[in-house]
Amino acid sequence: MKQTEMFKSLRNILLALLLIFFFNSQSYSGGGQIKLAELKAKIDSILKSIDNCTVSAKLMSASKNDVLYEYEPNIKIIPASITKLITASTAIYVLGTGYQFKTIVYTDDINIKEGVINGNVYIKGFGDPDFTNSDVTNLAQQICNKGIKTIKGNIIYDDSFLDDKHYGLANYYKGDTQFKDWPYVCALSLDKNKQYKNPPNQAAQYLLEDLKAKEVQIDGIVVSGVTPSGSKELAIIQRSLFEVISNMNKPSDNQSAITLYKVIGAVYDSPPGTLKKGTEAIIDFLTSINTDRGSYDFVEGSGLSRYNYVTASLYMRLLKYMYDDEKTFETFYQSLAIAGIDGTLKKRMVNTEAEKNIHAKTGTLRDVSTLTGYAVSRDNELLMFYIAMNGVEGKTNYYRNRQDDICDLICQFTRK
DSSP states (O other), rough: OEEEEEEEEHHHHHHHHHHHHHHHTTTTTTTOOOOOHHHHHHHHHHHHHHHSSSEEEEETTTTTTEEEEETTTOOBBGGGGGHHHHHHHHHHHHHHHTTTEEEEEEESSSSTTEEEEEEEEEEEEBBBBTTHHHHHHHHHHHHTTTTTEEEOOOOOOOEETTTOOOOTTTTTTTOOGGGGSOOOOOSSSOOOGGGGSSSSHHHHHHHHHHHHHHOOOEOOOOOOOEOTTTEEEEEEEEEEEHHHHHHHHTTHHHHHHHHHHHHHHHHHHHSSSSHHHHHHHHHHHHHHHOOGGEEEEEOOOSSSOOOOOOOOOOOOOHHHHHHOOOHHHHHHHHEEETTTTSSSGTTTTSTTTTTTEEEEEEETTEHHHHHHHEOOOTSSSSEEEEEEEEETTTOHHHHHHHHHHHHHHHHBBBOO
């Protein structure tokens, strides 16, 4: 064979191999429009190829409410962090979109004269999971702006808005989440509570130090206590519900979720907020939107527990309800991670049809991988989807990739 012919032959072989590789890597992402029959067949092909794993999936139109696809939709499954969508939606229902998470400094001296507080100063948390050291500095500055020069009493931290079960259900159920994986949860958080043994105490210590640095004389010490009724407000930090649920949903923050769950309980019932009260609020909300009580079980709001169980029908009803509520939908929708853009979906579905067209919540736990939310189709129709997998046995990336393949297909779907 001549050298030129050999070169052409080798080139053709290499080209064929490259094409095979390309089409295999793009096996579920053709980039074109997909009609319903083809969509169903391709999703079926993906899900049926998954071995040794319990899978449930469902796809519906948000506006038309018709079922476009379903696969074992009635199986109860461990949701992992998609539980946070239940917490977020219940927060919107119970608290309202205008709710503000507050941290307030009070004094029991209601007649402050000549910049002297003849009494105690209280820093009280109302369950803001995102409260920071910088916020403490802001509070100190507000106090100084009122002309305070001397505090005769103590700096008292008040953590009473939520209960003192700081580690929730850690080690509560056999084989469930352990202490090392459970966040410290309290009413007066500080910097996500990751570096302090007693965050409320540390917040009060920082307040004392910041005031002293601003030349405020403090005669007392830092102690715990409860703010007396009728106390005078000195300073306040507020954070919106949207900011809190966005900071919870996009990065999938467990400390935010469990704190919010208890805040819901405190507002729904009465302080102190507890997991039990939060669960009661969840059940009341889901019952109000006609959700089958047998389709779920929740014991906490982050998804850390393996004793939460859900079905596809629960999420379809929830996503549909949130979509139909025009006053609150934008708050809920914009709190979700966006494929290829931010949160837990920042590095997923990049350079596919799904990029920017998926707003969703991820869920990851040992042997669990889930994804649910909204997809924009080729017709700009908003679709609702749910994909849940239990028994993934550590192959997280493989299962996430299958979920991403399905989302890519969904975004290529057209009715035309």
